[in-house]
Amino acid sequence: MIELKSAEEIDRMAATGQFVGELLAELREVAAVGVNLMDLEHHARRRIRERGAESCYWDYSPSFGRGPFRNVLCLSVNDAVLHGLPHPYVLRDGDLLSIDMALGIDGWVADSALSVVVGTPAPDDLKLIEATEVALEAGIDAARVGSQLGDVSAAIGEVARRYGYQVNNEFGGHGIGRTMHEAPHVPNSGRPGRGMRLRPGLTIAIEPWLCRGTDKIRFDGDGWTIRSADGSRAAHSEHTVAITEAGPRVLTRRPGHDTRPGNRSGQSAASA
Incomplete structure (x- = not known):
């Protein structure tokens, strides 16, 4: 069942989305060469607790996972692209890090992700990240009433x-609102003019993710971390979006975030 949200309910989702965007922007600045992934995880836990928010990841138990997820972030490094399990890994020069987070505040959820290179960026990594960001903006622009x-x-x-x-269409975007995953599924490739018609009040997470050399994936032994099947690097971008009569409303924009092509937004401040 797809629940259309009222303007007031979208505003409440936007309050959650604002915090998600702010926290992702913070984490992007914290991520640097020599930082342990668990430092990012514990930074996020502290900020979530201070805000009175709740992680949608904690105790999440989908069919593909191995046991409940006991972290508040998905941290995926290099050839990992989705559901990366935080672990004691120290970031190295040139690592490509994807950070994904979904939170609830007062019963309303927002979900967002970004990818960033720490240290010295390789042009191929910046191109890959840019592709996900440009694809995200294209998806958002297409998310209009009547489409x-x-x-x-x-x-x-x-x-x-x-x-x-x-x-790869095995994992993609999704409806969102009172819970992290609602109908409909939002594939990252499809045919125009097909599928449900977009109506005001629909709220979806749009999340293109790409692997440099393949569309095939494999799971780590932890049952969570998804990697490119050929070991090539991967990137992931995501926003929560509301369909409104005035156009698509992005609920998780980050402070100062600009995804225009060529702005190299995937490079961390620590490496600039």
Whole structure:
């Protein structure tokens, strides 16, 4: 069942989204060469607790996971792209880090992700991150009243292919609102003019993720971390978006965030 949200309910989701965006921006600045992934995890735990928010990841137990997820962040490094399990790994020069987070405040949820290079960025990594960000913006722009879900998916996939990447549709975006995962599923590739028609009040997480050399994935032994099957690097970008009569409303924008092509937004401040 798909629940359409009222303007007031979208505003409440936006309050959650603002905090998610602010915290992701903080974590991006904290991520640097020599920082342990668990430092990022504990920074997020502290800030979530201070805000009175709740992690949607803690105790999350989907069919593909191995036991409940007992962290508040997904931290995926280099060839890992989704659901990376935080562990005592110290970030190295040139690592590509994806940070994904979903939180609830007063019963309303927002979900967002970014990828960043710590230390010295390789041009191929910046191109990969840029592709996910441009694809995300294309998907957002297509998320308009009267359009169809396939228009969003097609816009994402077109950008990915233009950059030279293949698309995996096993995992993608999703409805969101009172819980982290609601209907509908939002694939990262599709055909325009297909699928459900977008109506005011629909809230979705749009999240293109790409691997440099393949569209095939594999799971780590931890049952959570998803990696590119060929070991190539991967990146992930995500925003929570509300469909409104005035156009798509991004609820998780980060302070100072700019995803225009060529701005090298995937490079951390510590490496600039």
